[in-house]
Structures are given as structure tokens and as C-alpha cells.
Amino acid sequence: MKFNVTKSSFGSEFIFGAATAAYQIEGGQGPETGRGSCHWDTFAATRGNVVGLESGAVACDHYNRWAEDLDLLQAGGFDAYRFSFAWPRIMPTGKGALNQTGLDFYDRLIDGMLERGLKPFATAYHWDLPSALADEGGWMNASVTDRFADYCSVLGERYGDRLASIATINEPWCVAWLSHAMGIHAPGHRDLRAAARAMHHVLLAHGKGVQALRASFPSGATTDVGLVLNYEKAEPAFDTDQSRHAAAIWHALYNQWYVGGAIKGEYPATMTEALAEFLPAGWQDEMSTLAQPLDFLGVNYYTRARMAALPDPGFPALESVPGPLDKTQIGWEVYPQGLADILTWLHKDYTGDLPLYVTENGMAWADTVSARDGSVQDQQRVDYFDSHLRACLDVMAKGVPLKGYFAWSLLDNYEWALGYGPRFGLVHVDYESQVRTPKASFNAFQSMLTA
Ligand code: FCB
DSSP, rough: OOOOOGGGGGTOEEEEEEEEEEHHHHOOOOSSTTTBBBBBHHHSSTTTTTGGGSSEEEEEEEHHHHHHHHHHHHTTOOOOEEOOOOOHHHTTTTTOOOOOOHHHHHHHHHHHHHTTOOOEEEEESOOOOBHHHHHHTTSSTTEEEHHHHHHHHHHHHHHHOOOOOOOOEEEEHIIIIITTSOSSSOOOOOOOHHHHHHHHHHHHHHHHHHHHHHHSOTTTTTOOOEEEEEEEEESSSSSSSSHHHHHHHHHHIIIHHHIIIIISSOOHHHHHTTTTTTSOOTTTGGHHHHHHOSSSEEEEEEEEEEEEEEESSSSSSSOOOSSSSSSEEEEEEESSHHHHHHHHHHHHIITOOOOEEEEOOOOOBBOOTTTSSSSSHHHHHHHHHHHHHHHHHHHHHTTTOEEEEEEEEBBOOOGGGTTTBOOOSEEEEEEOOOOOEEEEHHHHHHHHHHO
């Protein structure tokens, strides 16, 4: 199983990588590690939140097996590894005292990447908010933005000389809306005021984080600073004005809010009107802090959303309707054109010459290891990557400055509220034995990248 696309068609500077996030793979939470607790630990322990009450306590035991995992990236021919720092491992209570054991772990990890010729692409926050900050209201409390900036200063000072890039926050839409309006991720609120506050604070934290990182880098550091946003191509489910309106609302709430805030210092007016009574007082005065100059924007893309209107007075009065395309294990439609559309739209309407990276793209499948020959045949995933890489080439040919592509994910891992069922990895993980088995999709990347 091979890709039809070739490495050379992307040009010699293009970066291929694979991505993970700390909570989803690390484990390493015993007292000897010094890690503090985070809101995902307690959210996961609360019945009804996560399938099977599963948590990241052990995950892929990457905390102990990181060297083997970096070897896989190197063997696959990847240029870069996108990983995240765990805030509670570095600052167990989210502020003040640092955990030396945790700081040392990331030293080893980063040095391990450099020794293997892998560029470290870091993310400061991929959702593991220290519990002590959650106790103070977490993303609903404006003070989290200063705590986040302090944390970024620690990262910048300690690691800024060795990182290729650092993104402040992964997927602010998930941090805010999915977690505070839909209640699906930690802390599990279903409250418009909570959501509106988080929607603003998460971007304010990003802006302050960018400033803190740049101010703390050791002199001579060349680390790029950016932000990673997720996008769903919003399309009307039916050929009606109501559906078109629903899709426009979803596009504003999901896509435009975050890129508008971070790139232009502007929120969509339809949203600030709808959420006016819930937004934190004085948000208008903080918009210039949100829009810091960036070195890149990361794009996470998986699928589209087909929206229909709901006949009620709530906000937002819409629902997503399953579409007719092929679906992944978790029901997400496979829609590579949506990636092309999103990249083109960003470039045209927001980012211009700013370098873009696809920082996550991939699909879940219920992969199994063959009893016959020990292989994992994931043809669907090979096709998924191939078609999305093709979409990248198409937009690059039209002038979109796309500089790299990261597959989600290196390893099967903890898929948040869905637990360990959905497998997104290029590498299969047996969670009992922690044995790693590269899948056919890993081999497809390897053949392309080492050809
Ligand atoms: C994204 C997350 C990532 C992973 C993928 C499937 O929203 O950034 O952690 O869960 O989805």
C-alpha cells in the first residue's frame, strides 16, 4: 500500500511530521514523577463523561517509552515531531513552584528529537489544565491568562534554544465551546456565560502567551511562534435558507471567531451580538492583545459539518446532520475538498503570506493486528492521507503558502471522551502489553519519505 503523492512534489523544504499530545500518550502520573493533577484526571473519573471511565493515567506510557517512540519517527523518515508540554508536569499547581523531574523529562525528549534529526514542534497547552487553576474557575476566570503567560515564560526560557516552533494553544474552539457549552470535554460545563468567557480568555491567553514566549527566548533563538486552530467546513445540510443560515452561524462560531480574534483582533459581529450579555466586561479593549504577530498558523482538519436549523429560540439554534460520504470509525465524513477549501479561505481572507501548516489530519478506525502475520492493514487510512495530501498539493499549486503536514497521530492513544476505542495512530498500540506495531499507513509514509 503506497501513496500516489510523492515527497518531491511538495518541494525540498516541506516538513512532514506526526503529532501527539501529552495527556493522550504520556501516562507517567505516579507520585515519583511530581506531576500535579489536571482537570482531565477528575473529569475522566466522573461517571458519564468518558466511555468506560477511561483516563490518561497510563495511556501509551510514553513517559517511559519516549525513546522507542522517537525511534519510530526517525525510522519513518519524518522531519518533525509535534508534541505538547503538560502544564501540570511543569507547574504542578499551575503557578509558582516548578517540578524539576518534569522539566528534565522534556529536556530528554527534546534532546532525543535533536539527536535523531527531528525538528521539535511544541504546543504549550493541549488541554491539561492544572486542577488548582480549574478550582479558580479555569478558562472562565480572566486570571488564567496571566498564569498561562507565566507558564509560557518558563517554556520559552528553558527550551526556546532547541525548539523549531511552539504553538501557544491547541484548538481554542475545543477549549471553549466543546468544553463549556457542549459539556463534552473537561470541565464539562453546559453554560453560555461560561463558554463566552472561555472563548475570549483562551485567545487573550494566546496573545499574552506569544508576548511571554518572545520575551523569554534565550538570545539567538529562532523558534517560530504560532497558534493551532481547528476547522470544520460548514455546509448547509439542505438546500434551504434556514440551513444556509445555520451553516453560516456554525462557521462564525467554529471557524471565524478564533482566526478573526487571533489574526485581525476582530470577532464576527453576529457572535458578539448573540453573546453580548455573557462576554467578559471590557473584552473590546483587549482585542489588540489577542492579535499578536505570528510566524505561522496551524490548521487541524478532519471533516465537514452539515448544519440544519432548529426551530427553537436557543442559541445557536442548529444541529449537525450526518452526511452521505464515507465515514470513519467515529462517524466523521471523509472530505478532503474541505481541507483545500479551508486552506484557501484562510490564505485569502486572513493569513495572506503567513506560513500555514496542517498540524493535525487523520482518521479513526477499529484497527486490529492480524493473527496471521502480525501486520495492521489500514487501507482506509492510507487512502485518507493520500487524498488529503493531494488536497494540500492542489492548494500549494495555487499559491497557498503551506509549509508542512503533520499526521494525527503517531500512536493510537486516549481519544478524550471516547476513551481508547477510536484508533488514530500510524502505529498500533496494544494497551495491555504496550507493544507498538507500525500499520500499513506508517509504512506508506516511510516509503514516501525515505524513497
Ligand atoms: C483533535 C485534537 C486531538 C485529537 C484529534 C482526533 O481535536 O486536537 O487531540 O483528539 O482531534
